[in-house]
């Protein structure tokens with residue numbers, strides 16, 4: 001295989017997986033990020049980051065499940081701190097229909113009752129009668145995972161340049177992972193804003209992501225360890241990141257309180273929002289324009305799909321192989 005001199009634009013989760021994968025494949029990789037410090041302008045910083053190929057099918061095409069299952073395998077193979085604890089979905093008794101609908105829309109789950117919920121998450125004992133357990137799902141802590149990938153890419157030979165926004169002129173190939181900033185070349189990209197908050201509670205212990213279904217205010221709580229939890233996330237058609245609104249904070253906090261009243265005593269550590277780069281059908285794309293390849297539209301699934309898209313890009317560079325539903 002001919003080794004190429006590859007520039008990757010953007011050090012969000014998409015660009016990091018590309019840099020790591022392509023450097024390991026023996027290419028000369030330069031990772032260019034416009035922010036002065038790692039991750040400070042990446043929407044990836046705000047992610048859950050659940051690896052939930054089954055549960056996400058509730059609102060996504062089956063392609064996301066198919067690619068996502070490979071994504072989980074790649075996280076397992078490369079990132080030792082990936083948490084393989086599955087995920088749990090519960091609903092209040094009055095929202096039983098939400099749970100039934102969720103079960104119909106998804107695969108990979110088993111129905112669990114009060115006793116099994118208590119076994120899985122003892123702090124939820126006596127709080128919910130029914131739930132769905134997705135044993136094959138996983139999660140990572142986003143900042144730790146991104147730091148790992150950056151360092152692993154550098155160890156594999158990639159050079160990272162921060163505070164720059166252009167590819168060097170001598171690159172054979174540019175992989176464009178600029179997220180929403182790539183709208184200058186991909187006008188159909190749009191932003192889907194997601195707000196989330198980080199809290200600290202010593203009174204609740206979860207070992208896996210827990211989703212609380214609700215017709216208007218669905219919520220997930222992801223345990224990050226050291227008493228930290230991510231509470232997320234809103235989904236608003238907007239290109240604006242920036243401060244979290246009072247309405248969103250109220251909705252997220254009251255849903256967390258409904259999941260477990262002890263969250264009422266938790267300490268709020270941080271509010272924040274990111275904008276998920278999304279195509280009109282919410283599916284990811286690898287768009288080849290000669291020596292410029294866009295990897296974008298990761299929407300709600302950036303952590304889940306970034307390793308698979310990197311694997312596909314590497315295969316395309318090596319053998320010209322394309323995946324019919326992802327490449328254009």
Ligand SMILES: Cc1cc2nc3c(=O)[nH]c(=O)nc-3n(C[C@H](O)[C@H](O)[C@H](O)COP(=O)(O)OP(=O)(O)OC[C@H]3O[C@@H](n4cnc5c(N)ncnc54)[C@H](O)[C@@H]3O)c2cc1C
Nearest residue numbers: 010012013014034043044048050179194274301302303304
């Ligand atoms: C609240 C929230 C929760 C989420 N939860 C999950 C989840 O649980 N699981 C999951 O899989 N996904 C989740 N996501 C989705 C995931 O975060 C996104 O799909 C992902 O962040 C998109 O990554 P990206 O690398 O394409 O874009 P970004 O992370 O935005 O990275 C793009 C990078 O490009 C840089 N850049 C821009 N222009 C230039 C330039 N000219 N030169 C160099 N660099 C440039 C930017 O500074 C940025 O660092 C969530 C998202 C949000 C907002």
